Amino acid sequence: MKLNIKETFCEKLPADPILENSRRQVKSAVFSYVNPKKTKDPKVIHISNEMALELGISEEETQSDFFKNVFTGNKIYPNTKPFAMCYGGHQFGNWAGQLGDGRAINLFEVEHKNKNWKVQLKGAGETPYSRTADGLAVLRSSIREYLCSEAMFYLGVPTTRALSLSLSGDNVLRDILYDGNPAYEKGAIVSRISPSFLRFGNYEIFSARNDVKNLKVLVDYTIKHHFSHLENSSKKTYLKFFNEVSERTLEMIIHWQRVGFVHGVMNTDNMSILGLTIDYGPYGWLEDFDYSWTPNTTDRQHKRYRFGNQPNIGLWNLYKLANALYPLIEEVEPLEAILDQYKIDFQKKSFLMMKSKLGLFEEVKNDLELIQNLEDNLQLVETDMTIFFRNLSNFKGDKIGFEIIKKAFYDVKNISEQVKIQWNIWFKNYADRLQKESLNHQQRKEKMDAVNPKYVLRNYMAQLAIDAANEGDYSLINQLFQLLKKPYDEQPKNEKWFTKRPDWAKHKVGCSMLSCSS
Numbered sequence: 001m002k003l004n005i006k007e008t009f010c011e012k013l014p015a016d017p018i019l020e021n022s023r024r025q026v027k028s029a030v031f032s033y034v035n036p037k038k039t040k041d042p043k044v045i046h047i048s049n050e051m052a053l054e055l056g057i058s059e060e061e062t063q064s065d066f067f068k069n070v071f072t073g074n075k076i077y078p079n080t081k082p083f084a085m086c087y088g089g090h091q092f093g094n095w096a097g098q099l100g101d102g103r104a105i106n107l108f109e110v111e112h113k114n115k116n117w118k119v120q121l122k123g124a125g126e127t128p129y130s131r132t133a134d135g136l137a138v139l140r141s142s143i144r145e146y147l148c149s150e151a152m153f154y155l156g157v158p159t160t161r162a163l164s165l166s167l168s169g170d171n172v173l174r175d176i177l178y179d180g181n182p183a184y185e186k187g188a189i190v191s192r193i194s195p196s197f198l199r200f201g202n203y204e205i206f207s208a209r210n211d212v213k214n215l216k217v218l219v220d221y222t223i224k225h226h227f228s229h230l231e232n233s234s235k236k237t238y239l240k241f242f243n244e245v246s247e248r249t250l251e252m253i254i255h256w257q258r259v260g261f262v263h264g265v266m267n268t269d270n271m272s273i274l275g276l277t278i279d280y281g282p283y284g285w286l287e288d289f290d291y292s293w294t295p296n297t298t299d300r301q302h303k304r305y306r307f308g309n310q311p312n313i314g315l316w317n318l319y320k321l322a323n324a325l326y327p328l329i330e331e332v333e334p335l336e337a338i339l340d341q342y343k344i345d346f347q348k349k350s351f352l353m354m355k356s357k358l359g360l361f362e363e364v365k366n367d368l369e370l371i372q373n374l375e376d377n378l379q380l381v382e383t384d385m386t387i388f389f390r391n392l393s394n395f396k397g398d399k400i401g402f403e404i405i406k407k408a409f410y411d412v413k414n415i416s417e418q419v420k421i422q423w424n425i426w427f428k429n430y431a432d433r434l435q436k437e438s439l440n441h442q443q444r445k446e447k448m449d450a451v452n453p454k455y456v457l458r459n460y461m462a463q464l465a466i467d468a469a470n471e472g473d474y475s476l477i478n479q480l481f482q483l484l485k486k487p488y489d490e491q492p493k494n495e496k497w498f499t500k501r502p503d504w505a506k507h508k509v510g511c512s513m514l515s516c517s518s
């Protein structure tokens with residue numbers, strides 16, 4: 001396996017001079033050199049062949065011991081120096097100081113097909129940023145990250161990618177429920193891939209420490225390597241850079257709202273500077289359409305990161321980034337103008353996104369009302385978001401709408417007459433509105449089916465794969481991986497995954513709620 005290694009990050013950015021792997025505050029540096037931990041008995045259990053090809057690794061090469069050893073941290077690729085990044089972050093609304101890659105270790109950069117990729121291991125051992133934790137990851141959270149990041153990619157949502165999922169062969173102690181009953185679980189390592197793993201928190205940490213010199217070095221690096229269409233190093237450029245980060249962040253969140261993805265931990269250390277979905281922890285997929293839903297048990301009380309609040313939190317996080325960049329810009333108004341624009345764009349883009357889910361492309365008065373009424377209806381009784389929108393494209397205006405979306409109701413037998421009437425009213429209005437479209441039913445259906453996925457990684461599906469894997473059966477991981485590569489296609493053989501969450505999963509840990517323990 002020969003990779004086209006092209007290091008830019010470590011070459012261009014300031015390194016921590018201390019090489020010892022001890023936990024500490026790291027000043028004036030973007031990263032610290034640190035080697036992954038050797039593991040007892042590494043075993044690769046799944047590979048994204050498509051991602052491998054993007055890196056210039058053939059399918060045959062992925063089968064080698066060398067591949068296994070490199071992507072589990074047991075062998076360092078020749079002439080490369082692994083490192084962990086230093087970043088801070090606002091967690092649940094509060095500044096948390098230095099965080100950093102506590103259990104992520106960056107291996108190297110690969111250039112292939114004119115793209116530059118950063119390769120990183122998650123769960124490969126402690127770093128100077130591990131604080132009180134062990135730097136490891138367990139199988140359940142690694143399966144969730146691995147499957148979901150690739151699934152998001154195929155859904156067309158900006159995201160970091162995954163290359164491989166491996167067992168370390170070591171056991172890891174975790175208290176899943178935070179109830180004082182820790183137990184050993186299988187350790188695992190995911191190799192993650194992205195053009196950059198920089199987060200808002202990378203900029204915040206320098207700003208918080210009044211280290212404007214290094215803040216500028218990092219921002220200039222980011223612009224040069226990731227926003228190269230902007231000319232470098234002027235206040236104007238920094239504003240354009242912030243504007244673009246703001247637009248990309250919004251774009252990503254609109255996609256989340258479209259597919260029903262709830263990130264769960266939108267702390268600023270989990271916000272990618274490239275607007276990619278990053279750090280798949282206690283995320284979840286909306287089943288019942290409920291703006292107040294959050295999968296994260298740690299956030300159960302305030303529900304800061306609930307589905308309906310994600311766009312606001314994106315904006316809140318951008319305020320923090322604006323503060324961090326302020327020393328390079330020194331003007332409040334233009335930063336505020338960008339943040340105000342986010343609010344305007346959110347209204348506009350969210351409206352267009354919802355229209356596309358309904359198959360409405362003409363501009364017609366009262367569409368906003370039609371969408372608001374739909375959102376109200378969706379919250380009348382427990383209604384499955386994915387099934388609802390997918391089946392909506394079967395509505396031709398003649399049939400009774402209620403029959404078409406019946407499959408989306410969790411308790412269809414007990415739906416009151418009142419609820420049925422409200423749905424019938426809505427479908428009547430929808431049918432009238434469809435008259436004003438120029439596309440015919442088939443054309444509209446194709447467009448709707450391209451934005452309303454048929455298959456998403458429902459929380460119970462990931463849990464089934466986890467339960468099987470814990471018993472040594474990895475076949476379901478592969479089955480789901482293959483299924484989710486074509487989320488918008490009809491897959492008659494896979495119709496069983498186009499169903500509501502089963503009853504047993506409603507209150508099961510891992511299926512509807514998750515802790516940060518991973």
Ligand code: AMP
Pocket residue numbers: 099100101102103104129130131133134135136137265269270279281516518
């Ligand atoms: P998260 O909420 O998972 O994004 O993590 C927040 C911070 O905690 C990051 O700095 C992580 O690197 C760190 N962290 C999470 N889990 C571990 C772990 N098992 N070992 C070391 N650091 C961790």
Ligand code: MG
Pocket residue numbers: 269270279
């Ligand atoms: Mg994180």
